[in-house]
Amino acid sequence: MPFLSQTLARVKPSPTVAVTQLARELAAQGKDVISLGAGEPDFDTPDNIKSAAIAAINAGKTKYTAPDGIAELKEAICAKFARENGLSYTPAQVSVSTGGKQVLYNALMATLNPGDEVIIPAPYWVSYPDMTLMAGGTPVIVDTSIDTGFKLTAAQLEAAITPDTKWLLFNSPSNPTGAGYSWDELKALTDVLLRHPHVHVMTDDMYEHLAYDGFAFCTPAEVEPQLYDRTLTVNGVSKAYAMTGWRIGYAAGPEPLIAAMRKVQSQSTTNPCSISQWAAVEALNGPQDFLAERAAAFLRRRDLVVSALNEAPGIACPVPEGAFYVYPSIAGCLGKTSAGGAHIANDEDFATALLNETGVAVVFGAAFGLSPHFRISYATSDEALAEACRRIRVFCEGLRA
Structure with missing residues (x-):
């Protein structure tokens, strides 16, 4: 619209937020979706921190x-x-x-x-x-x-x-x-x-x-x-x-x-x-001891995901040093067609077909400025990660030239 800022026209909405919202909408429709798009720990905020917030409310620090x-x-x-x-x-x-x-x-x-x-x-x-x-x-x-x-x-x-x-x-x-x-x-x-x-x-x-x-x-x-x-x-x-x-x-x-x-x-x-x-x-x-415990859980999940993804044909997943993401290459999947008939010309095609055909939501690499890759957040349960990686492997095994 003509009254909108020209600066805003140069800006894109956040793709990670969009993927997460789409996954929520599909799940609300009753579809079996595993969302690996959000960069958000699945752990709860520690109790001492929640208690401090409650105390602040009760003390009128509002x-x-x-x-x-x-x-x-x-x-x-x-x-x-x-x-x-x-x-x-x-x-x-x-x-x-x-x-x-x-x-x-x-x-x-x-x-x-x-x-x-x-x-x-x-x-x-x-x-x-x-x-x-x-x-x-x-x-x-x-x-x-x-x-x-x-x-x-x-x-x-x-x-x-x-x-x-x-x-x-x-x-x-x-x-x-x-x-x-x-x-x-x-x-x-x-x-x-x-x-x-x-x-x-x-x-x-x-x-x-x-x-x-x-x-x-x-x-x-x-x-x-x-x-x-x-x-x-x-x-x-x-x-x-x-x-x-x-x-x-x-x-x-x-x-x-x-x-x-x-x-x-x-x-x-x-x-x-x-x-x-x-x-x-x-x-x-406050206490910082839980940080090491949670990092150990993320390390276990990282190893699970890296190992599983490297078993999927066409995918190469390096081992990251930190955070809770992996960024595998799908160079070996390009130019192929999925079991559902989708042509995989780029990483956005890959992510779209993966969501439509398997219910696994990931963020395509072009959103982060480097293709052909996709991002997985492994800040979720071991069970969900194992099942998601299984679906990704089956999806890749179904790709045909």
């Missing part, structure tokens, strides 16, 4: 707060960064928002001018390029590959930087691949950034606590302290603490940037939910 977070939560975030990442921040360097997505959005809105470039390695979380576009910037997509473990190399980063580059937007462990950068791999990237002082780093560390096989999480400002004043370190309670619906994300960075992000938030949503903030205080300050 009013407006400071736009970007209560002092108690900012203190807890500073303590978390010091304890787990060796990073020293003051509360004035911390911003709390309605989920990690708003943190990223606020930062991009606060910093991008027309012509500013944001380097985004692909595959990427679906919202990175579209948020960049909404903020008036230009996404610069750098393709990685399954051969390099879906990791950006120092040479690729060097080649992508121009005088107009403002941000490197970086995610480890990654959604959608689960790829995690080691200390040495990150150091190679930070060495490049040291040569380009006009480039800042926005690091999405949401899957920090979901790391496997001895992989040691690290974050850019920790690896290279000289980048401290050029780095916005983003995290949240959604994934590790199973608090997706509570909507609390946070970041720490240079005080002028945090102040600018506060200005954006003060004119959009204002403060995050007060009750969720008090729950997040308990999440960060």
Whole structure:
């Protein structure tokens, strides 16, 4: 319609949200659907965190707060960064928002001018390029590959930087691949950034606590302290603490940037939910022992899914270092026809036919900027994963040239 924003015309709805909603609708119609599209832990929020929220309600802590977070939560975030990442921040360097997505959005809105470039390695979380576009910037997509473990190399980063580059937007462990950068791999990237002082780093560390096989999480400002004043370190309670619906994300960075992000938030949503903030205080300050227990469960599920998918003809599934996703290649399935008569020309065709013929909902790789792949979230029960993988294998076995 002519009165709609031209900027909005450049932006796509979130494909992961669309797949999850379609799966819900099919299930509501009585169809047997296994949804592997949502990046959401199936575990419940821990009881101590829920109790803290109830206590906050009973204590009347239900009013407006400071736009970007209560002092108690900012203190807890500073303590978390010091304890787990060796990073020293003051509360004035911390911003709390309605989920990690708003943190990223606020930062991009606060910093991008027309012509500013944001380097985004692909595959990427679906919202990175579209948020960049909404903020008036230009996404610069750098393709990685399954051969390099879906990791950006120092040479690729060097080649992508121009005088107009403002941000490197970086995610480890990654959604959608689960790829995690080691200390040495990150150091190679930070060495490049040291040569380009006009480039800042926005690091999405949401899957920090979901790391496997001895992989040691690290974050850019920790690896290279000289980048401290050029780095916005983003995290949240959604994934590790199973608090997706509570909507609390946070970041720490240079005080002028945090102040600018506060200005954006003060004119959009204002403060995050007060009750969720008090729950997040308990999440960060309370017992952390369950994190290892849940990571062990995700590791078991990862191994189940990787093993099963690699038995399906035409699929090659690498082993991710973290998060709760796998990103298998379907290169061996292209050009074939399914048992139901669907021609598989690309990964969207594959995902559509898989859902229609087997009831398994996955997200096609083009949504994340790199084909031919699809993403599975293994943040669901072992039984559902085993059955879904069985259906995928049968589907692939039915493909014909």
